Each structure stands twice: as C-alpha cells, then as structure tokens.
Amino acid sequence: MGHHSCCDKKTVNRGLWSPEEDEKLINYISNYGHGCWSCVPKFAGLQRCGKSCRLRWINYLRPDLKRGRFSPEEAALIIELQAILGNKWAQIAKQLPGRTDNEVKNFWNTSIRKKLISYDGPAIATFPDVHFNGNSEEGLFSLNANPNWILNSQQDQLYLPTPTPNLQGFDHGDLKLEQTNYGANLVQFPPPMAPPSNSSSYDPLWSLGYLPHENFDPNQEHQNFSSSGATQRYIGDKLIGPSIATPNYDEDPLIVPMIPNPCEIINGNFDPNQEHQNFGGSGATQRYISDKLIGPSIATPNYDEDPLTVPMIPNPCEIINGNFCGMSYSCASLELDPLARLPHFPVGCNYPYDPHVPNNHMEYMDAIMSSSLPSASTLSALSSGQFAINPNLPSSWET
DNA sequence: AAGCGGTGCAACCGCGTCTCC
C-alpha cells in the first residue's frame, strides 16, 4: 500500500480532519488558491499530504458545495447518468451542481445500489452475459432500471414501452404523441446534430435528441424499425450505433420508440400473467411464470392488436421516491456524447414527475430519460438476443 | 442502559493520465 509521494512522511496526519486543520486549509485556499496541491500543506501549515488537502477541499470545504440529502431529481439524474456513463462519478457529479463525485459515489453505493442488489436474482440468473460498458453491475442496473426493453432480434428492432396515459397532452414541441397506436409512439429522429454552441441555453428538443419533423405521421406503419438489418451511421468519423437498425422512414431519420413507465410494476400491481402485460405477439415469445423464463427467444410485441400490450418500465425518480407517475422515455443515438444533450438539472426545482405540477421540468427529466437508453453495446447485446426482460420487479422500492 | 448490528459518509489507497522537463 504505497502512499502518495508527499504522504510518506510519518509526520503527516491521517484520518479525520480537525476544525483547526479545516480552518487553515480554508484560509490558505481562500487567500492564495490551491495552485500546486503538493505545496498547499507546507504553505498552509498543515501536517497533511497535498492529496489529502485536495480531497478535503473538494469533498468537504469547497464553498459551493450543496450538502444534505439528495433530492429525487438528483437521484433520478444519478441513476440515469450511471446507466449512461457507468461509474464515472466525476462526470456524473459535474451534472449535479454542488455535488462531488465522492458524494455521488457514496449515494450510489449506499442508497441506490443496495436496492438494485436486493432485487437482482432473476435478472442476473437469466442474463449472465449482459455487459454494459464492460461492467456487469451496470448491466444489471440497466436491466433492473429499464427491465422491459424488448428487442425483436429478427428485425433488429428495439421495442420500448409506450408512454403512459399521463403523457397524453404532453407536448414535446411539435412532437405529438398518439397513445392509442404503438406505431405512433415511435419517435422519429432526424440525423443527429451538433448541440447548440451555447450550452447554457437549454433546448429541450435538442436534449431529447430529436427535432420536429414535419413529415412525421404517427399512423404510418413503417415507423417501426426497419427490418433491413443493422445499419451503421456516422457523424463525421464517429460510428453511431452499429447495431441500431436504421428505420425505413423517409430513408433517413432515426426512429426511436418512446418508453412508458411502469406504475403497476413499481406499485406492485404488475401481474406478468396478465395478457396485456405480457410481451406476447408474433414470433417467439418470452414469458415468465413467477420468476422463471418460459421460452427461449425474444418477444415480439404485437402492439397493433392491443395497444395495451405495453411493457412497463420503472421510473428511476419514482423508484427513489417510492411512488410513481408516468412519463415518457425517448431514445436517441447514444454514441453522441450523452451529456451534450443533458442540461444541468435545475437546483431546487419542483419534482418533475408530479403530473400536477404544470411546469416544463418534465422535459428535463425526459431529457435525462432520453439519454438513459441502452448504449450501442447494450443494443448489440439486445440484438444478439443475449438477454431479454424479466418483468419481475420489486413491489416497492421505498427510499 | 448497554450491547449489537446496520447505515452513511469521510478519508484513504492505488492506478491511470496528464504535464513538464
């Protein structure tokens, strides 16, 4: 267990910081800035190593830190970002003003991950090959957080649950959701664009990964994913989602379905044996009885016949909150920097899932959700049939 | 009231990356 070079001295204090040490560090950095961290303890009169000073300042003494419990919005954002980025706590923390990577990491490990682990069994047992950014636990989380992504392996289509009725009337700019036709829930994405140069001006349409398309017709059948197989798409020299099917829609735009939310699952009302909650339909079907997977291949939902054939998906914010209200998830190519489409979550805003709160915070969360869908690697796993969905969910994930 | 276990968080550790010479 080697120490940082400046920490080798036996005279260096370790362990908890005393108020006096804190004061010294605050005074020094307030007056001079930290500059070279290795020099800070010397000039500040601290018997600490520079690394320890840096950690103490960043994680505890910084004046812009927001202490206290994580809000549901922050928790939801952490969950979503973790699904996107994996355990990149520093990057996640950058999206949470006033929070440190250590804080986010601790919150994840103590509060969120526990809940996922407590509800892991079937998902792990059923889908041992799931990898998400090379981290099996992240894959596990993705499965649990979004347990109802259904991919038609034959058509290379990723079926995502439809929006909940709560979203009726929810207007994403020019995008109109049509609840009664699953095809209408496939949102069309034009070719990805660069984010606005002024990142401070949040454009919900950009964050959602799409722009209004005047030719969008929610009733057109071919708004499903193309059956022509996976198509590679590039932005510049960047490969975008090699396993994501290119939809045959006006020969160009990406079509991505919206994801609904699983009130029933979260609330414990989900019954996998109920027909409308199955993922049944044409093609091979996966069914669960209790927690056992019945049938070897991927379900193909038949949404045309029964618009209620809607797999549900948990809403992370609701998971944290212990209650649930619906909202949509949208999907865009995640090979773009997902954070480029993520706004900073407004601090102290109202809980955006509250359907009674008529503000546009829903869009923030939608932006988050839109970025939380599987990465290309996950989609590859989906398309190769490596895993499917286990509808068994905890009856309650109270905070 | 005391013991015990669980929980949350501050801090440490090791390693990868960056920067400078």
Place this chain on the structure above:
DNA sequence: TGGAGACGCGGTTGCACCGCT
C-alpha cells in the same frame, strides 16, 4: 522521447452515528 511528479478518479475502508433488542 522518456521519466518523474502532480493530478484526478474509482474502489475500498474505517468509524461515527443511529435504531433496535
């Protein structure tokens, strides 16, 4: 170009606190 030091990050540990018995 390579080496050394500094920095940043993710994983882990240890301890204080709290609730339960």
